[in-house]
Amino acid sequence: MTTFTVINFTLLTILTVTALVIARLRALYEAAMLTALSSLVTASLFVLMDAVDVAFTEAAVGVGISTVLLLGVLALTRSREAVTPRHRHLPAIAVTALTGGLLVYAAQDLPAFGSADSPVQRHPVTEVYLHQSQKEIGVPNTVTAVLASYRALDTLGELVVVFAAGTAVLLLLGPLTHGKRRQNLDLMEYKVLRVVSSLLMPFVLVFALYVLFHGDFGPGGGFQAGVIFATGFVLHGLVFGLDKSQRVLPPAALGSLVPLGLGLFVGLGVVTMLLGGSFLDYGTLLPTGGPAAQHLGILTVEVAIGITVAAVMTSIFFAFAGRRPTR
């Protein structure tokens, strides 16, 4: 047994045990914290399986955004779960047994984990994405190349989903609904926090920019950068109060940034069509075509993603945090 297997097995076991504990816990604050822990373990597993970009995103989303949202909602609702009645268990057991059985049946024919000879590795796309992409696109991080160029349409779809979620939260909880607004959060009294976070703030923002523009060469990209940017504002909001945060970044400005990023992405696609290529064919952006044009396209896309994601995540946080508890 190799070291890899030992670490992998241990992490997977920790993850499963954590999930079991979460399933049994009726105290929801504790369950939320354990969910954050399981995200952290998941992120480590992603690193172990060479998916550094995914690990980065999972850490930012699972540990950061999801946890903040869950805790925010718990503060607004009840934090203790009622006992699950016995009669609800039976259908759940039936469904999970069937699904699990089917998965086990399927796994008999799945290729061995880590095999270099599986259908996934043998398929011609592997060669194109790993090696030909260096000539066609010239970006060392092949995840970025596939994400922003070969499968750019999926990424546009992802951005549309983010946009939809931001708009949905605005619709449900935003300043448009009747509930009373809350201005101050509980962390404002702590002086140390205020000093530390005002020191941290510029670094968070610079780091976000680094992640945004370094996505071609290392892990990172528009989405991660957007989330980090938003985290900066979440921190600001928690420590200095929503009122002050919203003065720095007024809701009206956020409201126009949300559609702006999506518009930029779609606009890029329209430009490539007007230049005679197909939708999102970056090769048409420069007369020379090739990697330089691809770079330009990818950079525009990353910036577009960064703008919308940062604006959506920040406005989702403002919407949840600004809600006054109705107890």
Added chain:
Amino acid sequence: MIANLPVLQVLIPLGCAPLCVLLRRRSLAWLVFLMAALGSLACAAVLARQVAAHGPLHYAVGGWAPPYGIEFVVAGYNTPVLLVVSGAAVAAAVYSLGSVRTEIDDRRAPLLYTFLCLTLGGLLGLTVTGDVFNAFVFLEISSLSTYAMVALGPRRRALPAAFRYLVIGTVGATFVLIGIGLAYAVTGTLNMADLAARLAAADSDRALYAAAVFVFVGLAVKAAVFPLHAWLPGAYGEAPSTVSTFLAATSTKVALYVLCRLTFTVFGAGLVFGTMPVGRIGLLAGGLAAVAASAVACFQTDLKYLLAWSSIAQIGYILAGISLGTAAGVSAAYLHLINHAVIKASLFAAAGLVLVRLGSVQLSALAGLGRRMPWTFAAIVIAGLGLVGVPPTAGFAGKWALASALIEAGQWPVLVAMLVSSLLALGYIGRIVETAWFREPASVAEPSGAPASMTAVVWVLVAVSVVFGLDAALPASLAESAAEALLNGGG
């Protein structure tokens, strides 16, 4: 720009969505949605003509040839769906002019139009895409927007209905994702045509069967196939009228189309109907849905819930047609899909009209109003007869085709289930008629006037359903070419 039509079909509504947010005015956002709907209808019409004349169209997004990039495919099997979805969007857009004003305040209306644009774009993308993972992304775009729109319903019960839909829908989508993962594990590709070629080579594969089961179950949840329909009555019953009109004509239909597309052009009819018992299970589920859901519809006290249960029964008919796996069956399924979209949209639109005029859609509130609102109820009765399948309505054409296909395949029990279901449909439509004309009015209050836009849409839809019944040439030719494209692997 003609060459770019397949992508414009999806891009126009998606691009209009951020515009609706930016404009922030009800009338402007409405105009944007109307333009998006008209634009996509125009695209769909041109594409349908092109496909009929020159065969399937392939579009490589980003200029990357499949399977390295994502491709859009427009062929005989999806042009009818594009026409139905964008046509329903135009109807919903005109209808919303009067309807949304009565249900949603000025500040939230632009956001509703944003979600209508997103749902439209998502459903159209799901229809044209030739890549399974891309299909998952479009599925989520349309679903997430739909959850938000359902939550806008006028009653507080809309909120739990939306939540329920969100949880069930997300589990369904995750099942689809597991299925995609298993298929990817044994083939290494996501492109539908490439998958089909590689799956044929890896035939006796257990992972492959499981992949098919996961994808089918996930899509069956999205299509509200009995017994996975739990989300539908609440979602359709509680959503704002415009939204239920649009969704009733489109969302489950697109999921059924994707089911067809994957069955015939990816997994292959031989695997699905030969090796796996999917055909028999589909016929059983379809037959059960037709009887059980129609029976439940008879006991509803709310007009919109009644119509929603009737939708579950009609989905059963369509599923039964697909499950036959024959050209006649699939063509009948498409025909019924088109006709039912028109009929159910007109009924939900009429229900919205009743809601505006009476402030309620409880059956008890309709008592004795047949004489005071003769036109509204006439529309409900004509469309309702279409649901029952009385000749010469559009519903009859679809049911007749389905019945012949069932007889041809010797599926007598399913045929009996369909007949029983039609009798039950006569029962619930009869109940509306009985309440409206033969009961004493509960109150003396005059029903208020109706916005012209809503009345116009109801009557245009009813007229279309009658025309499709009298002269079924257009829908029948669409349905036949769809069945041919699917069964001969065209595309």
Added chain:
Amino acid sequence: MSGTHYVYWLLFALMMIGLYVVISHGNLLKKMIGLTLFQVSVFLFFISLGKVEDGSAPIISPEVETYSHPLPQVLILTAIVVGVATLAVGLALAVRIFEAYGTVEEQDMQERDEDRHGAAS
């Protein structure tokens, strides 16, 4: 099948725990937590398909020979984002439900709807 299948077994167990929580629990927040667990295990399953033994992250550099496959990673990046979007909308709905019903338990919501319905008719 081989000795490396332990990865799949543990991931499937994790998936089923998540699915079980979604179906059996009546608390809306717990349902969302269950949904997150269910989705995350599916994400891990996808990533495990791209892993190559002794491979490294698919960032091309002259010193590296073997890379894991980038495509599953791209797909899962998209799927994670879709997942958090769904979570945000679900939680926002839960807050509104609490404001309207005073509870986030499915059981209590149904009872309160029936009460009101009974009182109205």
